[in-house]
Amino acid sequence: QQPVQSPQAVILREGEDAVINCSSSKALYSVHWYRQKHGEAPIFLMILLKGGEQKGHDKISASFNEKKQQSSLYLTASQLSYSGTYFCGTEIPGTYKYIFGTGTRLKVLA
């Protein structure tokens, strides 16, 4: 079953922060985060493999709460280049197949 992301869409001013949530009704064994620009392929941001894991680079970070079956992506001091649609993805264990979340459209305004 497809993970549900919230919010569906968000508009920010440059420099503002945002949080995108990804929730699943089934156990999550890993979480991948991607950003997709319109008409382009998704770009890999990061993968979280263990419950409680937190990762980040630049001003984008993520956490993974295995017990709550959810992950959150944190965008700090957003830049114009952060605009796009963000997808979480989870692997079906043992298959390498991904199920992608419903997506969150983020737009950063100058």
Place this chain on the structure above:
Amino acid sequence: GAVVSQHPSRVICKSGTSVKIECRSLDFQATTMFWYRQFPKQSLMLMATSNEGSKATYEQGVEKDKFLINHASLTLSTLTVTSAHPEDSSFYICSALGGGNFNTDTQYFGPGTRLTVL
């Protein structure tokens, strides 16, 4: 990083014709590739898993006779949309599971192919 290419990037065809889309891993060998379809403002939906040297496995609801997949080598998978109809118009994206020096837990995505069937 790992590079995956797709060709063509855009294709427009008439209803009833067949269209072939190529997916190549340029700097690594990929025994497993995936094909996705994405409708406007929607998420990526997995269509099939392509394994080198064996038959593709299709997700529920995807017609294998309509979407023919061939994974002829460790760097090339092709998707052929047979007898395309307007409802097949979509953005088709392939991905390759990392190999060699690249993370084997990660799928690397091609740039996508925009198919428009008139």
